[in-house]
Amino acid sequence: MATELATGELRITVLGSGTAIPVADRFPAGYLVQSRSATLLVDCGPGTLRRLAQVDVDLGAIDAVFLTHYHTDHCADVGPLLFALRSPRYRGRKPLHVFAATGLQRFLDTLATVWPWTLPRDYELHVHELAPGELSFADLKVTALPIRHTAQSLGYRFDAASSKSVAFSGDADECAELVELARGVDVFVCDAAFPDAARVEGHLTPGLAGAHAERAGAKSLWLTHFYPECEGVDVAAQARSTYRGEVVVAQDLLSVTLHK
Ligand SMILES: [Zn+2]
Ligand SMILES: [Zn+2]
Numbered sequence: 001m002a003t004e005l006a007t008g009e010l011r012i013t014v015l016g017s018g019t020a021i022p023v024a025d026r027f028p029a030g031y032l033v034q035s036r037s038a039t040l041l042v043d044c045g046p047g048t049l050r051r052l053a054q055v056d057v058d059l060g061a062i063d064a065v066f067l068t069h070y071h072t073d074h075c076a077d078v079g080p081l082l083f084a085l086r087s088p089r090y091r092g093r094k095p096l097h098v099f100a101a102t103g104l105q106r107f108l109d110t111l112a113t114v115w116p117w118t119l120p121r122d123y124e125l126h127v128h129e130l131a132p133g134e135l136s137f138a139d140l141k142v143t144a145l146p147i148r149h150t151a152q153s154l155g156y157r158f159d160a161a162s163s164k165s166v167a168f169s170g171d172a173d174e175c176a177e178l179v180e181l182a183r184g185v186d187v188f189v190c191d192a193a194f195p196d197a198a199r200v201e202g203h204l205t206p207g208l209a210g211a212h213a214e215r216a217g218a219k220s221l222w223l224t225h226f227y228p229e230c231e232g233v234d235v236a237a238q239a240r241s242t243y244r245g246e247v248v249v250a251q252d253l254l255s256v257t258l259h260k
Contacts (some may be wrong), residue, residue: 007160015051019073033166048077068155099130147171148177150171172191187258191225
């Protein structure tokens with residue numbers, strides 16, 4: 001995969017458009033975000049590392065992992081990632097930053113009690129427990145907002161050098177913060193876990209994802225995080241019933257570069 005991006009450009013790659021329930025072609029949640037000077041994972045569900053290999057991104061390239069919450073379909077590959085980074089091939093690599101809501105240090109400490117092989121060796125691990133707000137990371141402005149799903153759920157938005165932007169809902173139920181997060185964004189990657197007629201509390205449907213995208217004025221809506229109930233359903237049509245912008249149905253390994 002070509003990695004050179006100009007200042008302000010972003011590349012978004014879907015590593016997992018599925019959920020906790022296995023579907024043959026969809027791994028659980030994982031996304032790759034690349035800018036000119038940063039390579040990030042947003043969520044790191046089981047299978048994320050394998051998908052990274054499929055798109056030819058070495059683990060040595062990862063600068064940071066942003067976790068939306070602690071459900072296993074969003075973070076189970078964190079342990080395998082930290083284990084792999086102990087390999088001699090990554091000795092002296094650049095620091096790895098992990099960002100999530102409160103509870104991250106406890107999560108990693110607990111992981112290390114059963115898997116001591118997740119503790120960093122020969123590189124620095126920086127743990128960031130985030131309060132809602134903005135921060136800078138490399139050439140990105142990062143916005144984290146609390147999302148209605150668990151008490152420790154964050155949605156993320158990345159703005160590259162005041163140019164292209166992408167927002168990730170993570171698992172989400174209806175909330176004003178989602179609209180704020182996706183305001184005018186180029187790509188809104190949004191949970192659409194169950195079809196409109198089979199809504200489950202704590203999750204959005206395509207129609208609800210569309211309604212939030214419409215209110216936010218998002219330029220493109222990527223529906224993702226599909227439970228098996230969505231297979232065979234025209235989820236794009238459901239989103240179009242509430243949203244006038246471009247609708248994309250995420251597939252694993254879908255990759256789009258946002259040029260200036
Ligand atoms: Zn969840
Ligand atoms: Zn989930």
